[in-house]
Amino acid sequence: MTRHKDTRAPFRQLANLDPYSLFAPIKTPSFVLDEAGLIDDGEILKKVQEDTGCRILLAQKAFSNFNLYPLLERYVAGTEASGLYEARLGKEEMPGKEVHVFCGAYREEEFPEILEYADHIVFNSVHQLRKYGPFAKAKGKSVGLRINPECSTQVGHDIYNPCAPGSRLGVTLSNFEKEMDAETLSLLDGIHFHTLCQQNSPDLVTTWNAVERKFGKYLPGLKWINFGGGHHITRDDYDIPLLEQCIRHVMETYHVMVYLEPGEAVVLNAGYLVTKVLDTFDNGPYHIAILDTSAACHMPDVIEMPYLPPLYDTDLEGYNYHIRLGSQTCLSGDVIGDYRFAGPLKENDLLIFGDMALYTTCKTNTFNGMPLPDILLLHQDRSIEKLASFGYEDFKYRLGRTKR
Ligand SMILES: *Cc1c(COP(=O)(O)O)cnc(C)c1O
Numbered sequence: 001m002t003r004h005k006d007t008r009a010p011f012r013q014l015a016n017l018d019p020y021s022l023f024a025p026i027k028t029p030s031f032v033l034d035e036a037g038l039i040d041d042g043e044i045l046k047k048v049q050e051d052t053g054c055r056i057l058l059a060q061k062a063f064s065n066f067n068l069y070p071l072l073e074r075y076v077a078g079t080e081a082s083g084l085y086e087a088r089l090g091k092e093e094m095p096g097k098e099v100h101v102f103c104g105a106y107r108e109e110e111f112p113e114i115l116e117y118a119d120h121i122v123f124n125s126v127h128q129l130r131k132y133g134p135f136a137k138a139k140g141k142s143v144g145l146r147i148n149p150e151c152s153t154q155v156g157h158d159i160y161n162p163c164a165p166g167s168r169l170g171v172t173l174s175n176f177e178k179e180m181d182a183e184t185l186s187l188l189d190g191i192h193f194h195t196l197c198q199q200n201s202p203d204l205v206t207t208w209n210a211v212e213r214k215f216g217k218y219l220p221g222l223k224w225i226n227f228g229g230g231h232h233i234t235r236d237d238y239d240i241p242l243l244e245q246c247i248r249h250v251m252e253t254y255h256v257m258v259y260l261e262p263g264e265a266v267v268l269n270a271g272y273l274v275t276k277v278l279d280t281f282d283n284g285p286y287h288i289a290i291l292d293t294s295a296a297c298h299m300p301d302v303i304e305m306p307y308l309p310p311l312y313d314t315d316l317e318g319y320n321y322h323i324r325l326g327s328q329t330c331l332s333g334d335v336i337g338d339y340r341f342a343g344p345l346k347e348n349d350l351l352i353f354g355d356m357a358l359y360t361t362c363k364t365n366t367f368n369g370m371p372l373p374d375i376l377l378l379h380q381d382r383s384i385e386k387l388a389s390f391g392y393e394d395f396k397y398r399l400g401r402t403k404r
Pocket of ligand 1: 080197229262
């Protein structure tokens, strides 16, 4: 049992509760979305919009649990989509709010339908802007181009760096100047850049300076500039005054609307993955516990990014019992990580991973025949509501539908 209070940010909403009793009745594994956490994040984003007049969108690729859109729409101006399905989801589930779409390349057959949902449509090349821009304009849409300022402010994981050499995301200045003609340029209502990942506002300022230095002569006359996502606005150490200063500067200098489209920041520290220990054993000096969840299936970013997700009541001062937590799948690397516990784990112990609302529920898969976790909502009054549950059919029918 807990010897120290776990006061880390991912578990802040559980501070006055006994989460082990709270979550004891639920089926594992389950994602538990935390309404109080979503509201805390939302209030911060709302204030940035009120302070500056900018508009903040939910990037749905990080979080698309539409049951929560009626709550989130109190705090965001709309949704950002990566393509047709997310655009449709945003239009259907956050009706009346803005829908912005960016896609690496649009398909001819889907483009007319995307235009039914989208208010803003952002292209990834001058060629696609030239090909589809006039049609979008004729339908009354606001048209933008994603640029690549070639300014890397993140080190380490190039998988999240659209400014890395050879990037396929955004038009570099040299391509812009080589391919752009006056007629195509006249289609532009705005520009979009997305270069950050879990970053603070000094990196935004650095990026903005690069955008202005390189593309400055194309900015006057635009209606909007979209700063993309990757702004960790709701993190404790995020410098909000500097963000607001940057937004105001751009709005006042160029008389544009500024959009931000964070994913993570909208749902930061607003969810848990509750899982159970199925078995424990030692391999030489290693203590091992097998859980009923999987990094590969339920939190793929743990392997993709990679990162160590925060786990309640571990890695606290004086905790020195090391345990490696892994999955029941047969992938050797399906290990969540090594944690320091107060003591040994045993069968049926409950474990609570934190910050599990983002890039989880929308990224799960059924590799190895793993069941999908239920999706629950922990209300502000701490009652728990089931939003979705899954079974064998969800595993089977994504592999085939016709009977032989
Ligand atoms: C991924 C992405 C976002 C959201 O990024 P976060 O890191 O979750 O804030 C926003 N816009 C675009 C174009 C993206 O690709």
